[in-house]
Amino acid sequence: MVAGGDMERRAFTEVRTAGRRIEGYAATFGTVANLGRFTETIAPGAFREALAGDVLAMLDHDPGKVLGRTRSGTLRLSEDSRGLAFSLDLPDTQAGRDVLALADRGDLGGMSFGFTVPKGGEAWQGNRRSLNRVGLREISIVQAWPAYPDTEIALRSLTAGAEANRRARRLILAELGAWA
Template structure:
């Protein structure tokens, strides 16, 4: 490394996705435009077009932002991303791995809390007005299937799931929730 400070990747969660019956696929929205996310000292929204520049990159689909639990990626075609008038839409073909089978089982029971995404903000990508932050450009790095507590509450869950309790993932979610509250 050259000693320069590395920007911190930010994460946001949304509970909008669905499992396709009989298929190994999740579909839905990893982010929605115009919905407010309220954090301890500011409110954030995402503007239409914010993800556009990132969609040509190699974006990963993960479980709880864990790079050791890859579910798919745009480079291989197992993750497809697009922007529409509502937000960042995704379609994810789940692998026949333990993580993929667990996600399918949890989704079938309705135990998954939603989707999340990890991102950086490029220069000029945000506008602050008092305590309101508007994201105009987002350098998307990954989307994740998460267990609970989305940052943007205006999306809906359309998915059911089945599976065992994952203590490691629950601890990560608790840390993320605590960080959001700071």
């Protein structure tokens, strides 16, 4: 990963619904993600500067499936001691209805976010990376495995057997390769 303009993505699982609103955490601080050749954590305050910009909410990182945005007020983001919290008012579109149905059933894979790393926004110690500042571009509701393994869904997929673990790693590495 090169600091600068290359977009990266990370996934988490922490969502709940209330009416047509979905809430949770798009990222958590201090959680270690094993991304193949390196591990990564997000430091508290990493999103602070990015919260002032216009951030999109999408389904599966698809710009054709926008679910909300901060500029319109349909997506609200904040940092707290746990991580990057979000609250999203789902639209009455097919994508919005699908997300709501999947969330109600507990079938969502989790949350993800797309970001860039500005100069000086990361620190490396060997193969350990700490994200201290990120340029947040979007958060996404995803139907895949989270990159950060401390989430509830990721732990279930790991206990489902070695094949599920291998599939999850291939997806994560393929996604990282697409943005490298």
